[in-house]
Amino acid sequence: MKTISAVTGNEAIAEAMRQINPDFSAVYPITPQTDLMQKFSSFHADGYVSTEVVLVESEHSAMSACIGAACAGGRVVTATSGPGLALMWEMLFVASGMRLPIVMPVVNRALSAPLNIHGDHSDAMGARDSGWIQIWSENAQEAYDNMIQAFRIAEHMDIRLPAMVCYDGFIISHSISRVEFLSDETVQKFIGDFTPTNSLLDIEKVVSYGPLVLTDQYHEYKKVQNDVISSIGEIVLKVADEFEKVSGRKYSLFDSYRLDDAEIGIVILNSAAGTTKDVIDEARKKGIKAGLLKPRFFRPFFYNEIAEALSGLKVICVMDRSDSFGAFGPLYTEIASSMFHMKNKPVLINKIYGLGGRDYLPVHAEMVIDELSEIAETGIVNHYKEYIGLRE
Amino acid sequence: MKIRGWKDLNEGPVIKNPGNSILYKTGSWRSFKPVFLKENCTDCLLCWLYCPDMSVVVENGQMRGFNYDYCKGCGICANECPGKKRQKAIVMEQEGK
Numbered sequence: 001m002k003t004i005s006a007v008t009g010n011e012a013i014a015e016a017m018r019q020i021n022p023d024f025s026a027v028y029p030i031t032p033q034t035d036l037m038q039k040f041s042s043f044h045a046d047g048y049v050s051t052e053v054v055l056v057e058s059e060h061s062a063m064s065a066c067i068g069a070a071c072a073g074g075r076v077v078t079a080t081s082g083p084g085l086a087l088m089w090e091m092l093f094v095a096s097g098m099r100l101p102i103v104m105p106v107v108n109r110a111l112s113a114p115l116n117i118h119g120d121h122s123d124a125m126g127a128r129d130s131g132w133i134q135i136w137s138e139n140a141q142e143a144y145d146n147m148i149q150a151f152r153i154a155e156h157m158d159i160r161l162p163a164m165v166c167y168d169g170f171i172i173s174h175s176i177s178r179v180e181f182l183s184d185e186t187v188q189k190f191i192g193d194f195t196p197t198n199s200l201l202d203i204e205k206v207v208s209y210g211p212l213v214l215t216d217q218y219h220e221y222k223k224v225q226n227d228v229i230s231s232i233g234e235i236v237l238k239v240a241d242e243f244e245k246v247s248g249r250k251y252s253l254f255d256s257y258r259l260d261d262a263e264i265g266i267v268i269l270n271s272a273a274g275t276t277k278d279v280i281d282e283a284r285k286k287g288i289k290a291g292l293l294k295p296r297f298f299r300p301f302f303y304n305e306i307a308e309a310l311s312g313l314k315v316i317c318v319m320d321r322s323d324s325f326g327a328f329g330p331l332y333t334e335i336a337s338s339m340f341h342m343k344n345k346p347v348l349i350n351k352i353y354g355l356g357g358r359d360y361l362p363v364h365a366e367m368v369i370d371e372l373s374e375i376a377e378t379g380i381v382n383h384y385k386e387y388i389g390l391r392e
Numbered sequence: 393m394k395i396r397g398w399k400d401l402n403e404g405p406v407i408k409n410p411g412n413s414i415l416y417k418t419g420s421w422r423s424f425k426p427v428f429l430k431e432n433c434t435d436c437l438l439c440w441l442y443c444p445d446m447s448v449v450v451e452n453g454q455m456r457g458f459n460y461d462y463c464k465g466c467g468i469c470a471n472e473c474p475g476k477k478r479q480k481a482i483v484m485e486q487e488g489k
Contacts, residue, residue: 099404160403198406208407220398221405 002247003181009140009172012179013079013105013165014039016147018048019187022103023074023194026054026065030084031117032169033107037079051077059084063091070100071209073196075151078102081169082109085123089130095162096131096225098209101154102162104132105147108270108321109169110356118357119168121269122322124298125330131225133163133232134299138255138273140179143167145249146296148182151191152239159232160197166298168271168321170357186246229300236297253302255294256309258284262291264372265310265346267335268319269295272353272360276319279365290369295331303338310339315347315375317368321354328385347375350385364389393417418445422465424484428457433481439469455481 007015010032017025017040027037044053052069056062062078070076080088085106095102106127110120124134135150137143146165154163167173182190198207213221233253240251257277259265266276273294283290293309295301310316318336320329328336332350339345351368354360367388375381393415402408433455440448440455447463449456470482 097404098406197403198408205408206410208410209404211405211407213405216395217401220396220401223398224401 002183005179005181006176007140007179008035008174008176009143009167010036010107010174011039012140012144012181013147013167014043015181016144016187017077018043019182019184020075020077020148020151020191021049021188022051022077024052024054024066024069024076025078026056026062026069027078028056028059028062028080028084030059030081030109032109032119032173033079033081033084033105036105036107036173059087060091063088063095066102067091067095067098067100070095070102071098071198071200073199073201075155075194076100076102077104079105079107081107082111082117082120082123085127086111089127092127092130092132092162094210097221099160099228100162101151101160103147103150103154104162104164105143106164106166107169107173108166116356117169119171119271120321120354120356121166121330122355124164124166125322125324127164128299128330131161131229132299133159133161133229133297135163135165135297136269136295137165137167137172138270138294140167140172140175140177141249143172144179144181145243145247145251148187148190149239149243149251152242153232153236155191155194156232156235156239157195157197159228159235161229161232166270171271180247180249182247190243190246232300233302233305251296253305254296254309257292257294259291259293259309259313261289262312263289263314264369264376265291265293265313265316266319266365266368266372267293267295267310267316267331269298269321269331272319272321275360275362276365279362279369282362282366283369288369288373290372298331298334301334301338303334306335307338307342310335310346311342311344313346315349315372317349317351317372319351319353319368321352321360323352323355332385347379347381349375349381349383352385352387353389358389360389417461419461419463422460422463423487424465424467425460425487426458426463426465426467426470426482427485428455429479429481429483431481432476432479434474434476436474438472438474439482442468442472444468
């Protein structure tokens with residue numbers, strides 16, 4: 001049985017968390033995550049979940065407490081945004097290094113300064129090297145679905161890694177849209193019981209967490225971490241298959257839209273993909289062979305699969321909602337890396353859009369498609385990296 | 393202790409056999425070595441009290457010498473040793489001399 005509701009992205013995720021009913025959650029409020037955890041705290045206060053909810057004094061503490069609870073053998077959830085994720089940064093590496101399958105919605109927000117609370121991917125991109133799995137979501141439905149699948153992926157016995165579920169602050173977190181919820185039983189059956197490994201509370205098998213590992217073994221632990229996160233593709237697809245059976249919704253490593261016969265393409269993450277798909281439909285009506293690829297995972301990055309999907313294109317624009325100042329945007333560099341080994345490389349350009357929640361409008365996507373068409377025709381590139389939607 | 397290759401590591405840096413620090417011999421870090429001069433010792437055991445590891449060997453309340461498998465040669469024992477008649481019972485010597 002499923003329920004169809006009109007909810008905000010945060011309400012959808014709070015509902016997922018109620019259905020999942022984790023053992024432990026340590027949280028610190030930060031816009032635009034606040035009303036997600038407020039909603040979940042209400043579920044807790046009203047007795048709908050048996051989760052132990054702890055309000056801590058900072059995000060660094062929130063992640064630290066979650067690490068402790070995960071070491072103790074609990075199913076653990078927290079959530080954050082922007083500067084909150086930045087404050088967690090040190091502990092993110094501890095969670096992944098200790099292979100603790102903590103699941104964390106990241107409601108994407110800009111980093112200061114100037115102070116800004118709106119949708120921007122700088123927060124998650126800043127944490128891209130922390131060893132966490134990153135799942136990105138276009139809308140509230142995808143965020144809800146990814147949240148549920150994240151537990152199966154993170155907690156898989158061959159993976160045991162923490163996972164972030166990213167969705168755009170305000171644009172998704174605070175906008176109301178149609179979401180299909182699964183029943184509580186379906187969700188609980190799908191995620192199953194949590195199996196702790198190396199629980200600190202198991203006095204029959206005493207373990208120590210957090211030992212010093214110096215020059216003689218640290219390098220080896222990092223190699224294992226790299227191999228584990230790189231190998232999750234098969235499990236992701238298996239979980240997606242099972243999820244399709246209970247939900248009817250299909251997921252993969254990435255989303256491709258009208259790519260098969262496309263000549264020009266846009267690669268873009270999260271909510272802006274929806275706007276772009278609409279504009280692509282319009283362009284197709286005019287006979288422009290445009291398509292879109294939206295990575296679902298930024299970590300691990302599925303280089304080979306994505307390169308193959310983009311291999312037929314002549315010109316690609318990779319669009320970043322965050323910047324690496326003095327360099328190309330983070331998504332662009334991954335796409336460029338994935339194409340480098342190909343014989344016939346497409347022309348690749350980078351646009352920085354929508355920082356600090358600046359609207360990404362259909363007209364912006366139209367301008368990009370027009371520019372790509374022109375490059376396809378003339379072969380002339382004026383800017384490899386450019387900010388769009390700027391006030392002049 | 394056997395240093396493991398990457399294929400043999402636990403899923404995280406978790407110690408599953410408690411008390412295994414005894415297998416990790418740290419004496420090779422030492423560049424100076426404490427030498428015990430029994431004739432100057434009053435068995436006050438300040439060396440045992442101050443040793444940051446457990447490298448001072450005591451039997452029946454008497455100082456017997458050092459466990460060099462774990463002594464890192466910090467020299468605190470020699471510094472603290474009151475000795476007998478201003479003659480230290482512990483002196484530091486450079487390793488490899």
